[in-house]
Amino acid sequence: MADLESSVPSMVDGLKRGQRKVLFCSFKRNFVEEAFVTELIGYASAHSAYSKQSLASIIIGMAQEFVGSNNISLLEPGGLFGTRNLGGKDAGSTKDLYTRLPPVTRLIFPKDDDILLNYLNEDGQSIEPSWHIPIIPMVLVNGSEDVGTGYVPNYNPRDIIANLKRMLNKEPIIPMDPWYKGFQGSLTKTRSKETGVTYTITGVIEEVDCTMLTITELPVRCWSADYEHFLKSMCPHKEKENGKGMDKDKEPPFLEGYRSRCSHADVDFEVILSEQNMNIAKQEGLEKKFKLTTTIGPTMYLFDSHGKIRKYDSPEDVLEEFFTLRLEFYARRKAVMVENIRKEVL
CATH class of the missing domain: 3.90.199.10 (Topoisomerase II, domain 5)
Known part of the structure; x- marks a missing residue:
């Protein structure tokens, strides 16, 4: 107890x-x-x-x-x-x-x-x-x-x-949706017989030009440092000190690089990628490709x-x-x- x-x-x-x-x-x-x-x-x-x-x-x-x-x-x-x-x-x-x-x-x-x-x-x-x-x-x-x-x-x-x-x-009450102070992304309500009411929380990603994206919001409780590790995993890795290059069978990096201008309060990533990979990401959906959605279901x-x-x-x-x-x-x-x-x- x-x-x-x-x-x-x-x-x-x-x-x-x-x-x-x-x-x-x-x-x-x-x-x-x-x-x-x-x-x-x-x-x-x-x-x-x-x-x-x-x-x-x-x-x-x-x-x-x-x-x-x-x-x-x-x-x-x-x-x-x-x-x-x-x-x-x-x-x-x-x-x-x-x-x-x-x-x-x-x-x-x-x-x-x-x-x-x-x-x-x-x-x-x-x-x-x-x-x-x-x-x-x-x-x-x-x-x-x-x-x-x-x-x-x-x-x-x-x-x-x-x-x-x-x-x-x-008077009848109006159903309420989750709200987080300062959050700049979007929140979409869904409902199904299996899971009941759930919400999809989405960050903010925008296309600057054919090779650059900016990410200015992350899903709620997705932390900037963790997300930076994710972006880093999509970038080219430096060759190992023993002189061996990257595994030829390994999938080539999706990003060419990124820059972080995040502060203690704000999210601000600049992502660089090839024009070809930009098109691939847009076809898949930018939010999905860059893992900028999460789903929550209240269990009170x-x-x-x-x-x-x-x-x-x-x-x-x-x-x-x-x-x-x-x-x-x-x-x-x-x-x-x-x-x-x-x-x-x-």
Whole structure:
């Protein structure tokens, strides 16, 4: 069960247990002033059994902002928290990183709801709640991915809020498609009886002239360094130092070369090839030939509000269950506030 809590997020707050511990400690310490990540790690480790290394990884992940990571970061990054070059694995040392709670986090997780939460107990000490209660379903905003338990894409917060307003007005909700902040490619919805709803995510490739292409976007979670290795594999190889040339039976290189102008935030490859190979690539399809498409299919296994793992068939299922719970907590918050006002008056 502990392994599942570490890898499966809650439908309610969108957090796995380690992330929830970090957020709880950030709220408890009122971590609004910028400080070293090591300071937050030290405080969180004193309130949990997680190792400092695990907490460092969790904190860095919660603060990342590159394309394919968070749509809304719950911690503010100060320093190199990782880039799309290596999918965040190029983050700097925690002793060189700063973070804090950005104002948006407390807007999403209102302080007035803290008193309503079910706080867990560990060795006689009150620790983090079983879940926080945000004003929008953060599991849809930032998504979640785990090899063993499923995949929840990211969705546009504006689409989520618009549907919540429709539900308040008793209007039908509009189906939502995945959305990744900063992504410049395209996303196409497909449906089949075997796989259900899937999405094809495509990068951006353009023909400059008869021997040159530019690639300015990669599929979501295809990292620039990995893609550069792929391009390199299509280019001519230098002869071996022992003087032996290339294997005569080996297929000749498809590209004549490439240039990378990628930054930590943007993709920019320039690809050079012969006119003949350009025609071959166009016949096959540029996106297919250069592996610029990927397919995702949401498989949403999440803890529900009762702590049981449940499979959600669509983001709208998550939204509807969240809406009912959130509305209940608005009523409970109002009752507490009214009671406090009554006590003050009396």
